[in-house]
Amino acid sequence: MFAREVQVYLLGIKALSRDSHARMAAAYEFHLSGIEAALAPANVFIAGKCLSIADILFVCDFAQFLREGHSRKELAVRGFKLISAGGPTQYPRSHRHLRTLAAARIFRQSWGPISIGTGGRLRAMLTDCAAGA
Numbered sequence: 001m002f003a004r005e006v007q008v009y010l011l012g013i014k015a016l017s018r019d020s021h022a023r024m025a026a027a028y029e030f031h032l033s034g035i036e037a038a039l040a041p042a043n044v045f046i047a048g049k050c051l052s053i054a055d056i057l058f059v060c061d062f063a064q065f066l067r068e069g070h071s072r073k074e075l076a077v078r079g080f081k082l083i084s085a086g087g088p089t090q091y092p093r094s095h096r097h098l099r100t101l102a103a104a105r106i107f108r109q110s111w112g113p114i115s116i117g118t119g120g121r122l123r124a125m126l127t128d129c130a131a132g133a
Contacts, residue, residue, distance in 0.1 A: 032094045051101075
């Protein structure tokens with residue numbers, strides 16, 4: 001559901017209504033609250049001990065949503081603030097997970113360089129998963 005809301009939001013920014021902005025804000029809060037819970041201190045990945053489709057979808061959907069930053073001026077003109085503005089503070093595990101996975105070679109090969117930070121632990125974690133740890 002988050003990905004659908006993101007598409008509607010990003011494609012409709014030029015004609016964004018208060019209801020649409022509020023709906024996206026609610027979807028963002030709901031989604032990232034769940035991701036934060038899934039990434040509790042003992043969990044490295046969203047759904048289990050190894051990288052899964054849940055992690056891949058998270059990176060794709062969340063990175064897509066963060067493109068709202070490209071529309072900062074458009075949103076401000078219409079009287080809106082970035083929904084993601086306080087994200088790193090409000091949802092630190094989610095943002096750290098995105099940075100960690102985005103730094104992985106497999107993501108960089110598909111997307112090119114992503115300048116949102118680094119995550120040095122991922123290579124060891126993926127090696128452990130491949131070995132069945």
